[in-house]
Amino acid sequence: QSGRETCSSYQTTNLCSHIIFDSFFRDSGKVTTVVATPGQGPDRPQEVSYTDIKVIGNGSFGVVYQARLIDSQEMVAIKKVLQDKRFKNRELQIMRKLDHCNIVRLRYFFYSSGEKKDEVYLNLVLDFVPETVYRVARHFNKAKSIIPIIYVKVYMYQLFRSLAYIHSQGVCHRDIKPQNLLVDPETAILKLCDFGSAKQLVRGEPNVSYICSRYYRAPELIFGATDYTANIDIWSAGCVLAELLLGQPIFPGDSGVDQLVEIIKVLGTPTREQIREMNPNYTEFKFPQIKAHPWTKVFKPRTPPEAIALCSRLLEYTPATRLSPLEACSHAFFDELRQPNARLPSGRELPMLFNFSTTGTDTQTDSCTHRDKQTWCFGSVSAPQAGVCLGKNATGNTEASEEALINAAHTVLLLCSSPSKDC
Structure with a gap:
């Protein structure tokens, strides 16, 4: 499997088409592949692989991880927040329409399941700035x-x-x-x-x-x-x-x-x-x-x-x-x-x-x-x-x-x- 996680459809929102299981955040050394939607442009989900995962911040909003994209070797930040399935995420909606060199860019987003039943997390893949x-x-x-x-x-x-x-x-x-x-x-x-x-x-x-x-x-x-x-x-x-x-x-x-x-x-x-x-x-x-x-x-x-x-x-x-x-x-x-x-x-x-x-x-x-x-x-x-x-x-x-x-x-x-x- 080389660290790849099983994906399942997420039908309760129009924002994304896949959920991945959350265990990948616990093993920083392996390669993780997810199906993510680009932050800007058409909703065309694609496979994104990354590794070297580590926690760099947390708060009431959730957790922020640092990771390295396999394709480009670029560092990214992944902001993981609990998603209320009844509502669209306002942060996601706003970030998808912003495109400016002085604003951190939303590269991709995807959903992952939590440890509790029906718990869903939104993951925002962002520019990493040190x-x-x-x-x-x-x-x-x-x-x-x-x-x-x-x-x-x-x-x-x-x-x-x-x-x-x-x-x-x-x-x-x-x-x-x-x-x-x-x-x-x-x-x-x-x-x-x-x-x-x-x-x-x-x-x-x-x-x-x-x-x-x-x-x-x-x-x-x-x-x-x-x-x-x-x-x-x-x-x-x-x-x-x-x-x-x-x-x-x-x-x-x-x-x-x-x-x-x-x-x-x-x-x-x-x-x-x-x-x-x-x-x-x-x-x-x-x-x-x-x-x-x-x-x-x-x-x-x-x-x-x-x-x-x-x-x-x-x-x-x-x-x-x-x-x-x-x-x-x-x-x-x-x-x-x-x-x-x-x-x-x-x-x-x-x-x-x-x-x-x-x-x-x-x-x-x-x-x-x-x-x-x-x-x-x-x-x-x-x-x-x-x-x-x-x-x-x-x-x-x-x-x-x-x-x-x-x-x-x-x-x-x-x-x-x-x-x-x-x-």
Whole structure:
């Protein structure tokens, strides 16, 4: 049998035609052959063989394995999640329609049986990328050094490119964080991964507000908004940028309540109008009045002013006033990347960054290996001077006690945490 598993038909879904038995995950040395469907294109199942299987991650979603494809000798990641046979898998549906060089590619998918009766797992065969922004940043922190600013620019620019693309498709990621930003340390190519929380947002349809990892959760989600937009991803991206500049999370709340407190400490108390923009159903509660902390004092003294200015345009209470992904790409912070002689610290050329269409939308290409020599480049957008304080209308008692602020935040969480259907 040479490690080949028996396959059986799976008739309860239109997404795939075969289930394989799950024992192959227990023997990393043998060759496993499955019948899988390509991630893009027609549903034409084909045999795919791989070996060298090992676990590289796990969580509430399931398990991620690393494996090597026999035909190409390429490494892949296999994300295995329990499938509810009553529903189509949202992550699969979204990933099948995404095709961009800064988004991890779905190569194949297949189903496998579990140990329990009628237990079925969906297996997503994805690009394998060796590192994450989280681990890269942690490496520099452990060495008591800061990540070179050129890496911050290259990583963040590619993140905004990926967001520009998925948002143009109507998709909101809903879990942007350093752990979900895969990077190749040699080429500095970044790929956005983990679309397990992603959703195609439709105006007028409700969404759950308890979404996104806490440190990166937009304030409208904390205020219980269910009609939010893809601008929640922009807030999260702003938190990632701030974290790379600071060497630690900018809003390190250890609870939902504390998260709101941490945000208010920096941005100040939101005005009534800002609260209305975040959640129209929540406008009457009174907060202690805290003034915004100057952005120049939030960051270290040598932080580039353009980086601070960009953060101030991303971390806005009012969702609609945050920069769009393409506006962020055109910000002056990224001007260095537009210089013909820009290089990585290793001397290597930057990854391809400017292969946009002439209409200003991102191309759907899987080639990010080299810089495009004939590129359409953004000019810089004007940005506020570093130190402009968000929440500048939040005036009042600057010595309001943190206890009062925490009590107010508790009330917000109580009023905004009514259970809602996950949609």
